[in-house]
Amino acid sequence: MMEATEETRGDWRVVCVKGRADAEAADALESALRSAVEANAKVAADFSALDYISSAGLRAVLQAARAAQTKDRVFAVCGMSASVKKVFDMSGLHQVLTIHGELPC
Amino acid sequence: MVLDGNLKELARLTAETAQFCRLHALPEDVEFDVNLVLEELFVNGLQHGGCEGMKAAAEVELALVPDGVAIEYGDRGTQFDPTLVEAPGIVAATPGEPQIGGLGIHLVRQIARDFEYHRVNGWNRLRMRRPVPSEGK
Numbered sequence: 001m002m003e004a005t006e007e008t009r010g011d012w013r014v015v016c017v018k019g020r021a022d023a024e025a026a027d028a029l030e031s032a033l034r035s036a037v038e039a040n041a042k043v044a045a046d047f048s049a050l051d052y053i054s055s056a057g058l059r060a061v062l063q064a065a066r067a068a069q070t071k072d073r074v075f076a077v078c079g080m081s082a083s084v085k086k087v088f089d090m091s092g093l094h095q096v097l098t099i100h101g102e103l104p105c
Numbered sequence: 106m107v108l109d110g111n112l113k114e115l116a117r118l119t120a121e122t123a124q125f126c127r128l129h130a131l132p133e134d135v136e137f138d139v140n141l142v143l144e145e146l147f148v149n150g151l152q153h154g155g156c157e158g159m160k161a162a163a164e165v166e167l168a169l170v171p172d173g174v175a176i177e178y179g180d181r182g183t184q185f186d187p188t189l190v191e192a193p194g195i196v197a198a199t200p201g202e203p204q205i206g207g208l209g210i211h212l213v214r215q216i217a218r219d220f221e222y223h224r225v226n227g228w229n230r231l232r233m234r235r236p237v238p239s240e241g242k
Binding site for chain 1: 112113115116119133134137140141144145148208209211212215216
């Protein structure tokens, strides 16, 4: 089960993602992140309440990052737990995404 | 645990993995990794092995062993030996266009040890172990 909510903090649009970003939730996660990227110049995915991510969730994040790059938007991922960060690190995606320990705003 | 070939079975897989880990007082990072390994194998069978829509498409067995959690996974999908898959190029060889094919199996191979594959009577059978430090049990 995954839940995504949006809020504005300063000049950032923050997508707060809660729960599990597994294969069942991946489409909803991608859709939430991409729609924020479509509509805002600076988007942060706040993963501080994200309990779990699999390769399907990673793909969703990567697709959002690609969409941001195409549209010349800023996209950052922040607040990951140690377990979630480990999955990013194992995948190599930490090398292509902007990752902050805390929210940039 | 027997799973039908349906993505909705993930919730049951997650719940049963959690129950096993809590029963044996395993740390949360172990539960996370076992869950991740099983999801990646099951979803791979659904999306690439033809298991989607099959009744009793996959079987999972977990056991506590002296040096970790023994994971046995089987599915009735097309023959696929993940131990032979080369590490995929998800890493940022080209920063703008990272490749993501094979990412799930790559994660499984990062986590699991003593990875073995056999094809038995139409089943892909995998055995592996997620090590657990002795103080973590």
